[in-house]
Amino acid sequence: MLVAALVAVLLLTLGGSAGKNIKSTSATRQQALQLLAASGTTTVSSAAPGLFALVSTGKLTAIVPAGWRATAQAASGTTRAEFADPKHAGSTLTIVAQGAGGGNGHNQAGAALKAVKKTGDTVSSYGPVTFPGGREAWQVTYTHAGVTDETYFFSACGGKAAMVVAVAATAALFQQQQTTFGAVAASAEPTCS
Secondary structure, eight states, rough: OOOHHHHHHOOOOOOOOOOOOOOTOOEEEEEHHHHHHHSOOOOOOOOTTOOOEEOOOOSSSEEEEEOOEEEEEEESEEEEEEEEEETTOOOEEEEEEEEEOOOOOHHHHHHHHHHHHTOOOOOEEEEEEEOSSSSSEEEEEETTEEEEEEEEEETTTTTTEEEEEEEEEEHHHHHHHHHHHHHHHOEEEEEOO
C-alpha cells in the first residue's frame, strides 16, 4: 500500500513477528484491557462495538479499536506495530516510533505530501492538527484507488522521538471512523527513557 511505501521512505522499515491473538467473544472492556496489558498486542472482542483496547508493546502504547488484530510488531532502534480490521479488508493501522533523527513532524509531513503528489493521488487535507492535551501533529490525508489514507507525524519524549501513525480504510468507512482514527493517533506514545 502507498502508506507503507511513504512510511518506509521516511523511517526505517523493519520486519515483524506475528502478533498474538486473544479470542474471547464475551470479554468485557476491563477484561480486554487486562488481557492486553498482560500479553501485549492482540485481538480484543468486538462484542461491544466502539470500545478501544489499550495496547502496550513494551516500547509503545496506544489505544486501538476493539476487534482489530495485531499483524506485526518489531522493536529495536525503531518500534513498529501494525493492526488490521478483520471485518473490513484494507483497513489498517501502522504506528512507528524512532529516534528524532527521522525529523520533525512538519518536515516529515512535507516529504510525504511531495511523495503523494508525485503519484497523482488526490490530497484532501494537509496541515497541522492539535491533539487533546495540546500536542501538535502534522497530517496528510489522500485517496488512492478508493482507499483513504491519513498519516499523522509528531514528536514525543520531549522531541527525542519521531512518531508516525498511518491509518487506511475505504473512503466510506474512513468517513464513519475518522474521529476514532484521530483518537488512536493522539493516543500513540513511545516509552521515553
